[in-house]
Amino acid sequence: MDDELDAMRPASARVYGWALGGKDNYQVDRDFALRTAPAFPEAIDITRQNRLFLYRAVRYLVGAGIRQFIDMGCGLPTDDNVHQVAKRFAPDVRVVYVDIDPVVLAHARALLAGDGSTVVITADFRDPEGVLAHPEMEKMIDFEEPLAVLYLSVGHHLVDADDPRRVLRTVLDRAADGSRLAFSQIVCSDADRGADLDARMSAAGIPWRNRTRGEIDELLKGLEPVEPGLVNVVDWRPDPDQPPLAPVPEELAPFVGASRLGRDFCEYGGVLRRPVRRGRGR
Numbered sequence: 001m002d003d004e005l006d007a008m009r010p011a012s013a014r015v016y017g018w019a020l021g022g023k024d025n026y027q028v029d030r031d032f033a034l035r036t037a038p039a040f041p042e043a044i045d046i047t048r049q050n051r052l053f054l055y056r057a058v059r060y061l062v063g064a065g066i067r068q069f070i071d072m073g074c075g076l077p078t079d080d081n082v083h084q085v086a087k088r089f090a091p092d093v094r095v096v097y098v099d100i101d102p103v104v105l106a107h108a109r110a111l112l113a114g115d116g117s118t119v120v121i122t123a124d125f126r127d128p129e130g131v132l133a134h135p136e137m138e139k140m141i142d143f144e145e146p147l148a149v150l151y152l153s154v155g156h157h158l159v160d161a162d163d164p165r166r167v168l169r170t171v172l173d174r175a176a177d178g179s180r181l182a183f184s185q186i187v188c189s190d191a192d193r194g195a196d197l198d199a200r201m202s203a204a205g206i207p208w209r210n211r212t213r214g215e216i217d218e219l220l221k222g223l224e225p226v227e228p229g230l231v232n233v234v235d236w237r238p239d240p241d242q243p244p245l246a247p248v249p250e251e252l253a254p255f256v257g258a259s260r261l262g263r264d265f266c267e268y269g270g271v272l273r274r275p276v277r278r279g280r281g282r
């Protein structure tokens with residue numbers, strides 16, 4: 001029954017995964033992407049730009065000494081998942097992958113390092129207390145050591161009623177000094193297009209809240225963005241030599257390059273530190 005339901009409604013994980021060249025998707029996901037792309041042709045580029053940002057953000061975090069990651073809304077496994085990127089630079093990392101979509105768990109083999117250093121849990125990141133209380137979390141994460149919590153290309157799935165500020169801060173507030181938050185979400189500064197996107201996503205059953213850059217700056221106020229701050233993710237420590245993604249599927253190829261036409265629609269984000277608590281060093 002769940003499989004039948006899955007095949008009838010587009011899912012964020014599968015639509016996004018398709019744009020990255022993934023194979024784990026249904027006709028309903030591909031139809032939704034093809035229906036949406038003419039109005040939002042930049043979406044294909046920005047999906048891929050976000051995934052390239054994930055690589056650079058994780059590499060930066062490992063370089064900053066982070067060895068434990070909580071990847072909220074990790075999506076379907078693809079080529080360079082968080083633990084694979086991180087282990088390239090430090091073999092001793094531990095990763096907890098979290099996604100609400102059980103299909104992610106079903107395809108999780110690629111997310112497991114096979115040495116007990118990665119785990120995948122099905123949970124709702126809008127309930128961060130519940131995620132933190134998951135038994136696997138206690139086994140994998142040492143809250144006395146710095147960690148990184150990743151909310152990459154998921155901010156738009158947090159609507160105002162979810163209290164996104166609370167959601168985004170809960171893990172970080174529990175974490176040791178030196179911990180970081182990596183964040184990105186789709187932004188659209190054109191109010192009409194933003195409202196159109198909200199309506200299309202909501203009609204498809206995907207919770208969605210377009211935001212402007214200013215709204216995200218406000219949401220993350222109180223945290224300290226590392227250089228270059230909160231930006232269009234293409235401008236976050238760009239690296240032309242980073243490993244490329246899998247090719248875009250043929251049906252989406254006509255939309256590739258559309259993000260060059262304008263920058264009012266993009267993935268906006270960065271990496272932020274929680275200010276050090278008074279009297280606690282690090």
Ligand SMILES: C[S@@+](CC[C@H](N)C(=O)[O-])C[C@H]1O[C@@H](n2cnc3c(N)ncnc32)[C@H](O)[C@@H]1O
Binds near residue numbers: 014050101104152153
């Ligand atoms: C656009 S994908 C992003 C994947 C990955 N973070 C990346 O940046 O490549 C969004 C993912 O968030 C997941 N998601 C959406 N709402 C969620 C929630 N409330 N709790 C946990 N996962 C959620 C979706 O199932 C999907 O896999």
